[in-house]
Amino acid sequence: MTKKNTKIEKQKPILSVNGLKVHFFTDEGTVKAVEGASFDVLAGRTLGIVGESGCGKSVATRSLLRLVDSPGKIVDGEIIYRGDANKKEINITSLKTSGSDIKSIRGGEISLIFQEPMTSFSPVHTVGNQIIEAIKLHKKLNKDDAKGLTLDWFKRVGMPDPEQRMNQYPWQLSGGQRQRAMIAMALCCDPKIVIADEPTTALDVTTQAQILDLLKELQEENGMSIIFITHDLGVIAEISDDVSVMYLGNIVESASVDEIFHSPKHPYTTGLLNSIPSITNKNRERLPTISGSIPHPHNRPSGCTFRNRCQNPSDDCREGKIEMKLIEVSPGHFVDQCCINCG
């Protein structure tokens, strides 16, 4: 446990992921989608996980609900959930994927908001039906009460004509309304953690802002933690309290949102920040890019996974001699040990 935050030591994280490894055993070989990722989620705060497509951010968070499909498997690491101070800690990695323990966590303790609300709802059941189902799974309510609660939530998420929308099918709703319905479904059972997997990517910019505001508002009311996955640093700046940067299945840098934006340490984080277009940038220059490209999933570099793209790697790093490990460089700011001085 090298990565305890001194500032918040009085309060244990609600969720701790330590050295999580998720591998996909395909016919072509093993794809190491997540290779030793570690991060903490603090109660009532928003953790943004940022990284490019395929870096393993979705797989890592789906693992929290044990929703990784075969041939994917959690091969190592632990996911400690401390939802209730009076109850024992639960190690999610040790639960059976179809047992009653994980089922009560899914939706009840930790819930998911998906990227594409159109395909994430069943097209042949009404939106109301699908939300009522979620409520009845976790709350001992009869049908009418569950219906009433759904209606309440539809009002809370700002759904226009809530009564009417409940009896409509997802394809009769607009994109923003669908995402509101999705948020209502994720929050209706009062989960302690909500995983939002790129919830605004499929929406236009105006709706994006509305959905982000809605999430922040609901967080203030309910006090749940949010894990917000995105590749959009603008969205991260808007919504996150803490940020973890993911590269090739590892968290390479973790800090508060201010630290990440103002004093990034890892060369990958710096690269990402440099490639944001800015309106103050007068001279018409090309945006800087991170040199090289992501290694093929079957061809993961040993040691530091970023060494092939690093501008000034040390000799040991270049030879892949340095193991990846997060160390604390300043209170609450963790960086992969190999890259402390490269950025």
Place this chain on the structure above:
Amino acid sequence: MALYIGKRVLYGFIAIWIISILSFIIIQLPPGDYVSSYIANLAAQGSSLDQAEAENLRIFYGLDKPWHIQYLKWASRIVTGDLGYSFEWEKPVMSVIQGRILTTVLLALFALVFTWLFAIPIGIYSAVHKYSIGDYLATFLGFLGLAIPDFLIALIAMWFGYSIFGWSVGGLFSPEFGTAPWSIAKFLDLMKHLWVPVIILGTAGMAAMIRVVRANLLDELSKPYVVTARAKGISEWKLIMKYPVRMALNPVISMSAYLLPYLISGSVIVSVVLSLPTLGPTLLKSLLSQDSYLAGGIIFLIGIFTILGTLISDLLLLWIDPRIKFEAR
């Protein structure tokens, strides 16, 4: 909605009209007519018919007229429920096939239900346990059922039934009920005999149905809404039955529409082997003897079954899939 259904029924009638023309053309296609095959039959038995008598027969049956006149005469009578006159049986087509329509439809429906009862659960199991031993076994048996001709299964069943259990498998009725009018006792007797041809006919459509259910369900199982439902904490079987299976049933229903006529026309050889009193053997015989109105009548009926089956399946889809209902409005 009523407009949509009305439109479908209207299309159905237009299709039935086209089918009546096509079936008439089909039965006129082979060279010769009923009289020439009658003469050939007589010749085979050693007697003969002279030219004048043959011409008289043609005039008697109306075969001397051009084909479109023959069609119009035939078609105008269909409207009144008269399918024409069977040369060979020397009585109206309707009275030849009347008793056989019910047994044919019953056999086809039971075979369809049998196929559903087994193919849908096996298909679901195969998809959920993809690449398991059970999946491979179901696939293997399914293909075996598809590859072995129905009539061979029928012959094997007859042989086993007779040599091991002493049953006389074949026919749909015990001798005492064969020509008796319909009664509850006769119906019960039919049920006693029906299951053998139902199983034999049912296995033929089963393999295809298993594959359809499996392939569709595999598609649906990887859809995002399944993950959403799973993330709610619903139990796996409830989830599969409520969401992906519901979605995968659409093609099963539309496939059943053409399984019905297939079971009727495809059962010809099985019916001959098992000597079942269905439309199949009658159709075969009428085609061989160029008994054109009988053959045309049966082909026309099979066409109507197809249209009916499609209409029923469309209405079923309308009922179970809100997306279609919405478009139909």
